[in-house]
Amino acid sequence: MEADYLAKGWERTESHSDADLIVVRGCSVTRRAQHDCERLVAHIKAKYPATRLIVTGCLRDESAERLSPAVRRARAILEGMNAADDEDEETPQEIEEDEPIPMRTARAYLKIQDGCSGKCSFCIVPQFRGPSFSVPFSSLMRKTERFIEAGYTEIVLTGCNLILYASGGKRLPELVDALARLGESADEKSRPRCRIRLGSIEPGACALETVDVMAAHANVCRYLHVPAQSGADRILTAMKRPYLVRDVVELVERAKRVSALAGIGFDLMTGFPGETEMDFLSTEGLIKRLCPSNVHVFPYSERPGTIAAGLLDAIPREVRHDRARRLAAVAKNHRSQFAKKFIGQQVQIVIEDEKEMSGWTGEYFQCRIDNKGRCASVKRRDIVEARVTMARHGALVAAVV
Numbered sequence: 001m002e003a004d005y006l007a008k009g010w011e012r013t014e015s016h017s018d019a020d021l022i023v024v025r026g027c028s029v030t031r032r033a034q035h036d037c038e039r040l041v042a043h044i045k046a047k048y049p050a051t052r053l054i055v056t057g058c059l060r061d062e063s064a065e066r067l068s069p070a071v072r073r074a075r076a077i078l079e080g081m082n083a084a085d086d087e088d089e090e091t092p093q094e095i096e097e098d099e100p101i102p103m104r105t106a107r108a109y110l111k112i113q114d115g116c117s118g119k120c121s122f123c124i125v126p127q128f129r130g131p132s133f134s135v136p137f138s139s140l141m142r143k144t145e146r147f148i149e150a151g152y153t154e155i156v157l158t159g160c161n162l163i164l165y166a167s168g169g170k171r172l173p174e175l176v177d178a179l180a181r182l183g184e185s186a187d188e189k190s191r192p193r194c195r196i197r198l199g200s201i202e203p204g205a206c207a208l209e210t211v212d213v214m215a216a217h218a219n220v221c222r223y224l225h226v227p228a229q230s231g232a233d234r235i236l237t238a239m240k241r242p243y244l245v246r247d248v249v250e251l252v253e254r255a256k257r258v259s260a261l262a263g264i265g266f267d268l269m270t271g272f273p274g275e276t277e278m279d280f281l282s283t284e285g286l287i288k289r290l291c292p293s294n295v296h297v298f299p300y301s302e303r304p305g306t307i308a309a310g311l312l313d314a315i316p317r318e319v320r321h322d323r324a325r326r327l328a329a330v331a332k333n334h335r336s337q338f339a340k341k342f343i344g345q346q347v348q349i350v351i352e353d354e355k356e357m358s359g360w361t362g363e364y365f366q367c368r369i370d371n372k373g374r375c376a377s378v379k380r381r382d383i384v385e386a387r388v389t390m391a392r393h394g395a396l397v398a399a400v401v
């Protein structure tokens with residue numbers, strides 16, 4: 001959106017007070033997110049009453065209905081529909097070809113689908129975003145090529161639920177395979193034109209196949225983010241998640257067979273209605289067994305309108321938060337331990353911060369270069385190979401080889 005506005009002659013301001021237009025990307029996925037967004041919107045409305053305000057995303061607010069042409073166009077592209085009420089009568093394909101490429105970020109985000117057809121009992125997303133719809137395969141190929149031509153060296157696949165991707169007979173594994181081929185260099189020994197990073201991926205047959213594709217392409221990042229949610233089958237079933245703990249284990253073990261140092265991320269929820277101390281300990285046990293390198297822990301929060309909000313055996317808030325703290329502490333310890341395994345190993349870094357000379361490894365560890373003198377010409381988005389010399393607080397330090 002920002003790129004779209006800049007291409008139309010708008011300028012980015014450093015503060016709200018200088019702006020003629022303020023865009024808030026709203027979110028209602030958690031009650032906290034919704035609350036924070038609503039407060040921000042109320043603050044902007046009160047402080048800058050004369051400034052035009054656009055609220056996008058899935059925040060439930062009347063102002064979200066008043067979308068700018070840019071947002072309508074963006075949505076039309078994603079939905080593969082014509083932007084019927086736009087001033088111009090471009091087809092989605094023409095719009096997409098014109099769509100500007102943002103240049104401020106080091107990584108490009110490729111949204112491959114939106115919405116979800118899942119029925120998880122705690123989740124409000126399907127109600128806000130509707131059923132899953134996928135961006136046409138050919139559009140994604142063209143957009144990725146344009147990202148690469150614009151100099152991006154890492155493309156992150158995003159969406160509400162990646163494994164639901166389906167377009168013209170292509171599913172997530174076929175899409176990842178095609179994008180990885182696009183990013184490979186002609187000469188196998190050279191660095192790739194770009195690498196592909198998967199967003200969050202739900203356990204199951206499609207995820208396993210996607211890991212097999214990862215194994216076939218060196219430029220697919222060795223990192224898997226799994227929204228595991230719980231380490232107890234009883235709770236996963238109550239959440240109506242479409243997998244059990246053994247599926248989480250199988251997925252992680254498959255990724256570890258591709259690379260023993262593959263980074264693993266988990267989303268975990270504590271205090272779902274009915275979660276006993278034993279269930280919680282099973283989740284803690286899952287961390288200890290699978291050693292994820294990144295864990296996001298969320299204390300459960302009721303979303304009115306979901307099945308889970310009506311369940312009777314609610315867990316007291318202080319217990320939810322206490323369990324979240326305990327899990328986070330275990331996870332932090334495991335991250336530090338895991339980071340140490342990289343010492344002496346060669347990693348590939350996409351440079352994000354030119355001044356600090358730091359970036360992210362394929363395994364999703366932040367890594368700083370400590371022999372800057374040898375690589376004065378390294379720029380943001382460059383792909384560099386380096387050997388890890390130190391691991392500190394879960395981040396790495398490396399020397400360019």
Ligand code: SF4
Nearest residue numbers: 116118119120123125
């Ligand atoms: S898979 Fe479940 S939690 Fe994820 S967006 Fe769909 S309904 Fe929500």
